Amino acid sequence: xxxxxxxxxxxNKSGRxxxxxxxxxxxxxNIRALSVAxxxxxxxxxxxxxxxxxxxxxxxxxxxxxxKTNVVAVxxxxxxxxxxxxxxxxxxxxxxVEYMYAFVNKSGANAVLIFRFxxxxxxxxxxxxxxxxxxxxxxxxxx
Amino acid sequence: xxxxxxxxxxxxxxxxxxxxxxQGLVYRMYDRVLPYRCKMEAAGVKPxxxxxxxxxxxxxxxxxxxxxxxxxxGLFAKPMEDVIRVHASSGTTGKSTVxxxxxxxxxxWASVMARCLTMAGVTRGDMVHNAYGYxxxxxxxxxxYGIEALGATVIPVSGGNSKRQITIMRDFGSTVLLSTPSYxxxxxxxxxxxxxxxxxxxxxxGIHGAEPWSENMREEVERKLGIKAVDIYGLSEIIGPGVAMxxxxxxxxxxxxxDNFLPEVVDPDTLEPLPYGEAGELVFTTLxxxxxxxxxxxxxxxxxxxxEPCGCGRSLIRMEKVTGRTDDMLIIRGVNVFPSQVEHVLVxxxxxxxxxxxxxxxxxxxxxxxxxVEVSEHIFSxxxxxxxxxxxxxxxxxxDMLGVTCKVKLVEPRSIxxxxxxxxxxxxxxxx
Numbered sequence: 001x002x003x004x005x006x007x008x009x010x011x012n013k014s015g016r017x018x019x020x021x022x023x024x025x026x027x028x029x030n031i032r033a034l035s036v037a038x039x040x041x042x043x044x045x046x047x048x049x050x051x052x053x054x055x056x057x058x059x060x061x062x063x064x065x066x067x068k069t070n071v072v073a074v075x076x077x078x079x080x081x082x083x084x085x086x087x088x089x090x091x092x093x094x095x096x097v098e099y100m101y102a103f104v105n106k107s108g109a110n111a112v113l114i115f116r117f118x119x120x121x122x123x124x125x126x127x128x129x130x131x132x133x134x135x136x137x138x139x140x141x142x143x
Numbered sequence: 144x145x146x147x148x149x150x151x152x153x154x155x156x157x158x159x160x161x162x163x164x165x166q167g168l169v170y171r172m173y174d175r176v177l178p179y180r181c182k183m184e185a186a187g188v189k190p191x192x193x194x195x196x197x198x199x200x201x202x203x204x205x206x207x208x209x210x211x212x213x214x215x216x217g218l219f220a221k222p223m224e225d226v227i228r229v230h231a232s233s234g235t236t237g238k239s240t241v242x243x244x245x246x247x248x249x250x251x252w253a254s255v256m257a258r259c260l261t262m263a264g265v266t267r268g269d270m271v272h273n274a275y276g277y278x279x280x281x282x283x284x285x286x287x288y289g290i291e292a293l294g295a296t297v298i299p300v301s302g303g304n305s306k307r308q309i310t311i312m313r314d315f316g317s318t319v320l321l322s323t324p325s326y327x328x329x330x331x332x333x334x335x336x337x338x339x340x341x342x343x344x345x346x347x348x349g350i351h352g353a354e355p356w357s358e359n360m361r362e363e364v365e366r367k368l369g370i371k372a373v374d375i376y377g378l379s380e381i382i383g384p385g386v387a388m389x390x391x392x393x394x395x396x397x398x399x400x401x402d403n404f405l406p407e408v409v410d411p412d413t414l415e416p417l418p419y420g421e422a423g424e425l426v427f428t429t430l431x432x433x434x435x436x437x438x439x440x441x442x443x444x445x446x447x448x449x450x451e452p453c454g455c456g457r458s459l460i461r462m463e464k465v466t467g468r469t470d471d472m473l474i475i476r477g478v479n480v481f482p483s484q485v486e487h488v489l490v491x492x493x494x495x496x497x498x499x500x501x502x503x504x505x506x507x508x509x510x511x512x513x514x515x516v517e518v519s520e521h522i523f524s525x526x527x528x529x530x531x532x533x534x535x536x537x538x539x540x541x542x543d544m545l546g547v548t549c550k551v552k553l554v555e556p557r558s559i560x561x562x563x564x565x566x567x568x569x570x571x572x573x574x575x
Contacts, residue, residue, distance in 0.1 A: 007525035009518045011555040037527050041534075042518075042553050044525055063557050065518050069525045098526050116525065 001124050001134040002070040003114070004052045009065040010036070010043040020045060020059065027051075027058045032140050033114060035101035046101070048073075048114065050141045071116050072123055073135040078104055078111040086113060086132065093126045095119060105143040112140065146261040147254075149402050150457045154450075157458065161405055162196050164430035169193050169202065172438055175220045178213055179205070179438065199407065199428065200416055204439045207240070210380065215241040221434045231279045232379045232479065242281070242379050243434040249288065251431055252382050255400050256289020259388035262398060262455070263348050263373050265319050267294030270345070272317035274308060274326060275353065276477075277301045281383030282353055286321050289385060295319070302326060305333035312344055320349045323477045324356035324364060324372070328508035331367035341369030350375050352384060354474045355465060374464055380440055381427050387462050392454045396447075396461030403431045406460060407439070408448050411469040419450045424469050425462065443469045471569055473503060475510045475547050482568045485514060488540045492533070500559045505573045512549040514541065517556045 010016045017036070024031060033048040049055045052068065059066045076082035083102070090097065096118040104111045112135065117123040127134060135143075145151060149160070169190045172179045182203040183189070192201055210218065219226065227246050231239040244252065265271065271290045275282030283301055290297040298315060300308055302322075308330060311317070320327060327349055334340070346368055352375035364372040376397050377384035386404050387397035399406050405428040408417045417423045425442045429435075445467040448460050473480045482501055489499055498517035503510060516537065524530055534551040541549050560567050 005525070007523070009523050009530075009553075009555060011553075011558060016555075039527060039531065042530065044527060044530070046525060063555070065520055065523045065556050067520060067523045067525055 001072070001128070001136065002120065003048060003073045003135065003137045003140060005069050005071045005114070005116075006047045006049060006052060006055055006059070007067045007069055008045040008047070008059060010038075010045050012038070012040070012042055017045065019062065020064065023058050023062045024049065024055060027054060029055045029058070030141075032143070033101065033103045033112070035099075035114075037099060046099075048137070048140060052137065069116065070120060071114050072120065072127065073140055074113045074115065074127060075110050075133040075135055076113060078109060082111055083113060086127070089126060089130050089132075090115075090117075090123070093122070095123050095126065107143075112143070145456065146258040150258070150398070150400075150459055152458060154458060157402060158196055160402055161430060164402075165196065165199065165405065165428065166190070166193050168428070168430055168436055168438065171220055172436060176218055176436075178209065178218060179203075196405075199405070199439070202428075202438050204414065204426070204441050205437050206441050207380075207443070210240050211238050214238045216243065218437075219243050219434055220436050221245055226434050230281045230284070230379055230383065232281070239279075240380060242383075245433040248382075248433050248435075250292075251403065252285055252385060253288035253292035255382065255385035255403060256286055257293040258400060259375055259385050260289055260293050260295070260319075260350070262388045262390040262457075263319070263350050264391050265290075265293060265295055265348065265350075269295040269318045270298065270316055271295045271319040271321065272298050272300055272308070272312055272315075272346075274300050274302055274320065274322035274330070275384070281377070281379040285377070285383035285385060286350075290321075305330055306337060309334050309337045309339050312346065313339055316345045318345050318347050320346055320368070320370070322349070322351060323353050324351040324360055325354060325476060325508050325510065327351055327364045327368065327372070328360070331364070332508065334368075341367075344369075346370050348373065350388075352376055354477050376462065376465070378442060378444075380435075380437060380442075381429055382432065386427070390453060390455040390457065396449055396463045398453065398457050398459040398461055399448075401460050403429065405430055406448060406462065408446065409441075411445075419448050419460075422447045422463075422466070425465070443472065445469060473501070473512075473569065473571065475503065475512050478545065478547050480512070480545055480547060484545055485541060488544055489514075489516065489537065492537050492540060498556070498559060500567065501569045503569070503571045503573055510573065512547060513552055514538075514549050515552045515554050515559060517559055518553050519556060 030050045035046050037044045056066050098116040100115045102113045173190045186203045188201045225245050226243040228244045231241045273286050275286050277283030349370045349372040361372050373389040376387040387399040389397045407426040408423040411424040425444045425446045427440050428438050444465045446465050447463040471482050500515040502513040538551045
């Protein structure tokens, strides 16, 4: 129940994000979700794409430093309190969120929350036990 | 004013003193310093072969590597019970350069410093503000003993706490400032902050060395502090400050105290001595030191020698302000930094492969060193804090090892320029 995510190191200079999206577009890779974390000097782009290994390969070929990490995708109803319900469980279980981002799927009924936890196995077990819907990479791409 | 008659001797008289001292030195080195004796034997030269100053070129060179190989005391020519002081400077990969002094060496050092101070017009009536660092660095203590030998009053203020230094300068009536040129500019800024103007001070002359500085910087120091600024040259291997000094005529170069420090300029590639006036690597032989004498020590500083007499009346050879280095050594805020030291730290920090570049800029009067490190997949993380901690760790280890605070900047792979596959390790954007 893990989703593969690609992370790319971004130097803080103009045109880098444009270059990444250009490479992905040229290789017919679709971005399902993304977030950028930044500091004064550098940034990290996190992507969920339909063709993970291909994306990694072409970005590497373009001279980028690319990493592959596992994240958890939780599907919740798109209404107020959706995220709060997940975080309540996470907090009670003593889990730490390293980072998270979210997107709303096409149907508009559900939102997908992407989490990176300090203890991934424990997080998956706790969330499943509480009845949350965890998505696979293939399911995200099919949304 | 001239401190010692020897400074105005006709060349022939000076050269006969130099030869006599050189011959004595070569015998001493051959007898007492085994690593140098081995070098002489390998070169097939005996002490008796030195019959004129021209024979100097028969003698083998001494390099920084020789100092490192014989760390810490292996090249001393006197037993340790005769050594009364050691100093050390930062080394390339952890090993520092250690130098030693006998009682006579300390007295020699004080006398050459006193002669240098005299060249700058300092007399026993002066109040000398010594802002060179005291400690293992030769600057502070070397100057200190010279000021005392001259009979002037020394304020051993050392470096740092600029605000307090301004107060002391004003209240004590300092007339002479000894500091690195960049610190002199720092003090000038601190003066403005403290609302003190040059006419509230009695400063007359500044003696600045231990780092490269330009004519523009000299002009700036003179204007901001309202003083005459002169250049002093020295390196710990030779004695410390007091090897060469500009007189108040400041006519092209510093007078080398060559009755003690015999200079040569050689081609850094062929190692052949070059005629006067040609630029090359500066080489010194210490004629009179006891504990740590050196024959033909390669300084890696690039300079030229001028033998024409100076308007001040001294017949001593002058050396041009050092215009560069034959190696990649950088001087950052007075501290010697070799790129190899930075590389050593990067290799040591787990996972960092040394694809790096050192960029030096000047922010106001202060040197700023930035280390650019390429982020490889090996060290990359999707978490900001991991990368930030890595940058902090590199910064802390460089500070620990070199004593210099730097900025660490993580950059994308292949963003550091490579020429023919080899990275350009240093970009010095300071205008010196």
